[in-house]
Amino acid sequence: MRTLHPARHLLRAKDLMDARYREPLDVPTLARMAHLSPAHFSREFHRVFGEAPHQYLLTRRLERAAALLRNTDWSVADICLAVGLRSIGSFTTSFGRAFGMTRPSASQHVWRRQAVLASLTSPSTTQNTEDKRCSSSSRTRRSGSTTKTRRSPSTRRSSEWSFART
Incomplete structure (x- = not known):
């Protein structure tokens, strides 16, 4: 053997x-x-x-x-x-x-990567989706008398923290 x-x-x-x-x-x-x-x-x-x-x-x-x-x-x-x-x-x-x-x-x-791939294949459809996502994903934080508003991570610029009085 x-x-x-x-x-x-x-x-x-x-x-x-x-x-x-x-x-x-x-x-x-x-x-x-x-x-x-x-x-x-x-x-x-x-x-x-x-x-x-x-x-x-x-x-x-x-x-x-x-x-x-x-x-x-x-x-x-x-x-x-x-x-x-x-x-x-x-x-x-x-x-x-x-x-x-x-x-x-x-x-x-994975979702972001899929969104990028989709934008490369069909720009007109992705543009509409991106517009909807940006308008619906704006986040607001309240602290005291000021409100911090920021855009979604894909559209935010490094110096784009805005402060608004409420």
Whole structure:
């Protein structure tokens, strides 16, 4: 019987994580697939791939979640469950650590990028949409006897904070 090099077993476990990221995978299950003890599997996986098996799986899940965020209008809960995570709070925290932004700011980023792409493809439609968005998204803050009014971030200039007496 021919034995495989341990790195091949690790590659099989890694491929399993890539293919079944939606399923609840744990280190003992992955170690069995690699024909190693759980502790030895974790050490070898980290040595070969540079991160722990759990972290690798979490990273793959978050990458899939980011793709779903870009390409769908699913809720956070739906995305969380679709990629195999169980806690929305942990998902949001992990997403922020991995990508440097929270899920709501990521969706705003995606919305802005889609608006830019739309403006490149159909300028007349986008102009009307932009006019509506600017008129409806003006924000007003009141503090004491003055009112701060600012435009939406896409139309605001750096020196455009105006103060109005009320």
